Amino acid sequence: MAGEKLETVEIVKEKGESPNIKNLGDFWNFLKKELVPRGHIATPFNIISLPIMLLGYVFIVLRLAYGLGKPVTNLNQEYPWGLWIGFDVVTGVAFAGGAYVLCFIVYVLRAEKYHPIIRATVLNGFLAYLFYAGAIVLDIGRWWNIYNPMIGNNFGVNAVMFLVAWHFFLYMLAALVEFSPTIAEWLGMKRLRKILGAMTLGAVIFGITLSTLHQSGLGALMMMAKSKIHPLWYTDFIPILYFVSSIFAGLSLVIFEGSISHKVFGHQLDEAHHKHYDDILVGLARICAVTMFGYLFLKAILLVHEHAVPYLNSAMGFWYLFEVIGFILIPCLMFISGAQQKNTATIKFAAILTMVGIILNRLNYTFIVYNWYVPLSEKYWPAPMELIITASIILTEVWVFRWMVNRMPVLRKPPAWAIEKH
Amino acid sequence: MEELFTYYDMFATKGVEYLIILAFLIVILAFWKFVNMKPH
Amino acid sequence: MDRRNFLKILGSGVAGAATGNLLTPGRTLAKETPSAKEFYGILVDTTRCIGCRRCELGCAEVNGLPVPDISESKNENLLKTIRKTSDTQYTIINRYETEKGKIFVPKRCMHCNQPGCVAACLVKAMRKRPSGQVTWDLNCIGCRLCMISCPFDIPKFEYNKAIPRIQKCNLCYDRYNNGVLPACVEVCPTQALMFGSRKQILEEGKRRIAANPDKYIEHIYGEYEVGGTSHLYLSSVPFEQIGFRKDLGTVAYPKYSTGFLYAVPFIFVLWPIVMLGINRATKKSKEDEEHHEEKEKH
Ligand code: SF4
Numbered sequence: 001m002a003g004e005k006l007e008t009v010e011i012v013k014e015k016g017e018s019p020n021i022k023n024l025g026d027f028w029n030f031l032k033k034e035l036v037p038r039g040h041i042a043t044p045f046n047i048i049s050l051p052i053m054l055l056g057y058v059f060i061v062l063r064l065a066y067g068l069g070k071p072v073t074n075l076n077q078e079y080p081w082g083l084w085i086g087f088d089v090v091t092g093v094a095f096a097g098g099a100y101v102l103c104f105i106v107y108v109l110r111a112e113k114y115h116p117i118i119r120a121t122v123l124n125g126f127l128a129y130l131f132y133a134g135a136i137v138l139d140i141g142r143w144w145n146i147y148n149p150m151i152g153n154n155f156g157v158n159a160v161m162f163l164v165a166w167h168f169f170l171y172m173l174a175a176l177v178e179f180s181p182t183i184a185e186w187l188g189m190k191r192l193r194k195i196l197g198a199m200t201l202g203a204v205i206f207g208i209t210l211s212t213l214h215q216s217g218l219g220a221l222m223m224m225a226k227s228k229i230h231p232l233w234y235t236d237f238i239p240i241l242y243f244v245s246s247i248f249a250g251l252s253l254v255i256f257e258g259s260i261s262h263k264v265f266g267h268q269l270d271e272a273h274h275k276h277y278d279d280i281l282v283g284l285a286r287i288c289a290v291t292m293f294g295y296l297f298l299k300a301i302l303l304v305h306e307h308a309v310p311y312l313n314s315a316m317g318f319w320y321l322f323e324v325i326g327f328i329l330i331p332c333l334m335f336i337s338g339a340q341q342k343n344t345a346t347i348k349f350a351a352i353l354t355m356v357g358i359i360l361n362r363l364n365y366t367f368i369v370y371n372w373y374v375p376l377s378e379k380y381w382p383a384p385m386e387l388i389i390t391a392s393i394i395l396t397e398v399w400v401f402r403w404m405v406n407r408m409p410v411l412r413k414p415p416a417w418a419i420e421k422h
Numbered sequence: 423m424e425e426l427f428t429y430y431d432m433f434a435t436k437g438v439e440y441l442i443i444l445a446f447l448i449v450i451l452a453f454w455k456f457v458n459m460k461p462h
Numbered sequence: 463m464d465r466r467n468f469l470k471i472l473g474s475g476v477a478g479a480a481t482g483n484l485l486t487p488g489r490t491l492a493k494e495t496p497s498a499k500e501f502y503g504i505l506v507d508t509t510r511c512i513g514c515r516r517c518e519l520g521c522a523e524v525n526g527l528p529v530p531d532i533s534e535s536k537n538e539n540l541l542k543t544i545r546k547t548s549d550t551q552y553t554i555i556n557r558y559e560t561e562k563g564k565i566f567v568p569k570r571c572m573h574c575n576q577p578g579c580v581a582a583c584l585v586k587a588m589r590k591r592p593s594g595q596v597t598w599d600l601n602c603i604g605c606r607l608c609m610i611s612c613p614f615d616i617p618k619f620e621y622n623k624a625i626p627r628i629q630k631c632n633l634c635y636d637r638y639n640n641g642v643l644p645a646c647v648e649v650c651p652t653q654a655l656m657f658g659s660r661k662q663i664l665e666e667g668k669r670r671i672a673a674n675p676d677k678y679i680e681h682i683y684g685e686y687e688v689g690g691t692s693h694l695y696l697s698s699v700p701f702e703q704i705g706f707r708k709d710l711g712t713v714a715y716p717k718y719s720t721g722f723l724y725a726v727p728f729i730f731v732l733w734p735i736v737m738l739g740i741n742r743a744t745k746k747s748k749e750d751e752e753h754h755e756e757k758e759k760h
Pocket residue numbers: 571572573574577578579580596611612613614615616617630
């Protein structure tokens with residue numbers, strides 16, 4: 001199989017062969033072997049990221065010991081939510097949206113073209129939920145109670161947050177099922193691989209439904225902050241805006257992440273894949289462009305619907321236009337031109353702009369235009385420790401992603417015994 | 423003076439609705455199998 | 463917990479309560495009506511408040527909060543700035559310079575009829591009691607959405623504790639259960655605060671306005687604001703001059719999240735159906751499929 005050619009010297013894994021795991025002891029030995037680092041250890045990325053990660057872990061201990069406020073975060077009574085919810089959770093989940101969009105395209109619409117990138121995207125989505133949404137444990141003041149909405153102490157069925165919590169939890173399970181065939185291939189478990197493969201469509205449909213609801217649910221969390229969010233941003237349709245924007249946010253991350261993975265893990269891919277990849281990027285760029293085009297019009301309609309047009313001519317109005325024109329309209333046009341000229345550099349740049357725009361948008365709702373009437377001097381601004389903990393969580397995710405891609409058939413072809421059908 | 427206000431919980435029925443959804447998600451699996459059954 | 467119990471609790475979550483809450487429509491019709499008649503609250507007459515801060519003291523004492531210094535010299539200094547309630551102060555007095563001179567205004571939780579904080583809470587740690595008090599409980603997970611959802615910025619979080627709580631006025635719920643007046647009402651020397659059922663205090667407010675139309679403006683804050691509150695305020699000047707927001711509207715805050723919450727069950731049913739349909743429609747034709755299957759078997 002093509003699998004033979006894919007491995008380079010760095011990857012020591014037995015070519016095309018799968019481990020023969022019969023009992024727990026075998027599994028344990030295999031895992032121990034796999035946990036050993038491979039390749040160079042002293043790479044620039046490792047040297048920079050490791051200290052940040054360790055520092056972050058120390059600060060996490062501080063947070064648990066001293067509580068949520070100063071010195072670790074700048075959260076206060078005026079701004080209950082800051083960077084951790086606004087960026088790690090709300091933005092992180094929007095970026096993870098690529099997984100459900102691609103699953104829809106590949107498994108529901110059966111667009112085979114995008115199949116080569118589905119595994120990396122689902123893995124990325126799953127890890128994003130695990131780490132970024134997992135970061136919510138840090139942000140939750142009484143974290144030891146976090147399972148309360150799950151065990152019925154009590155079921156707050158009246159709350160949007162209740163749904164979001166359950167959906168996060170269930171979606172992680174669904175994403176795990178979607179990804180699990182890859183794990184089964186890694187472990188060489190053929191029967192399990194078959195069972196899990198049969199569950200994919202169900203998990204995908206369940207996952208898309210959950211994603212629709214919690215992507216919009218994250219927006220619905222802000223519904224009762226009506227008196228606090230600037231009228232240019234507050235509308236009854238925040239949930240729908242969040243849902244639509246999660247589509248192009250997620251795909252932009254897929255483009256961005258893909259372009260990095262292809263540099264770093266490129267040796268795992270064969271020629272055909274590399275050639276195909278530009279085609280995939282162009283396709284994704286088109287989807288992004290169309291969605292953003294629609295999103296722009298939704299924004300325009302809501303501007304009128306909410307009687308918010310007069311606010312445009314104010315400081316807040318300029319900030320709004322900066323966000324909408326600079327980070328929706330312009331990247332939208334760039335996606336279109338990039339797709340037409342098949343220029344992947346333009347597409348990648350547009351993806352980065354879009355991502356910045358999504359970060360801005362989500363942070364706007366959580367703290368920038370939240371309580372917009374508070375004087376600038378009293379506004380929340382992320383504390384250094386908050387930033388470092390966030391960075392350390394992201395880097396940890398990247399490390400885990402790298403570990404999995406290097407060991408499991410995420411980017412490279414699956415073993416011969418497990419060639420997929422759909 | 424007439425009482426103008428009566429309290430009602432606007433989310434009182436949500437729990438039952440979520441239980442119905444749970445049932446739906448389980449039943450749809452069997453139902454879909456049934457719909458797509460190949461004639462013998 | 464076994465599954466039956468689990469379902470039972472989810473079911474009773476519906477009834478608003480694993481603790482036997484009465485606030486459900488079904489029961490409403492059948493038994494007691496926990497309507498505004500049974501909601502208790504406080505009528506705050508700002509024309510009577512003299513700014514002595516004794517209510518702050520009384521509140522701190524019964525709730526185990528740091529006891530404030532309420533000497534006159536201290537008050538003079540403190541009242542220069544407009545303060546907010548905090549994680550160590552459930553109630554505070556503010557002084558406003560208005561067209562009718564200095565006016566003192568107590569500020570605390572409004573005990574809304576349909577509280578945003580209660581609708582926001584995913585574990586029902588915030589609860590509207592059948593007698594009207596909005597209380598906080600220890601099963602809280604500390605997500606702080608109640609703070610975001612309160613139109614009056616009342617719930618406060620203990621940011622500097624490893625084991626933090628949400629802090630807010632609970633209208634002396636324990637004292638109410640023992641048949642005692644709230645501490646602030648009890649200590650007020652000028653009867654600026656009057657405790658009673660919402661119906662009683664609303665009537666009393668209207669009576670005072672009717673008896674003294676020159677003294678009061680014709681508006682009881684909290685009668686309609688955010689769907690009505692159990693704390694009601696009387697004033698001699700328009701409310702925006704004494705620190706009240708007039709832009710909150712009369713819609714009950716939980717209404718704002720109904721758009722999303724009511725749509726959820728529908729999407730949960732429609733999405734799987736639509737997607738199964740699309741997936742079936744894009745399936746390859748029969749010959750293709752057989753071909754495919756053959757390849758499978760090889
Ligand atoms: S004032 Fe705020 S904290 Fe008090 S009941 Fe209303 S929403 Fe809840």
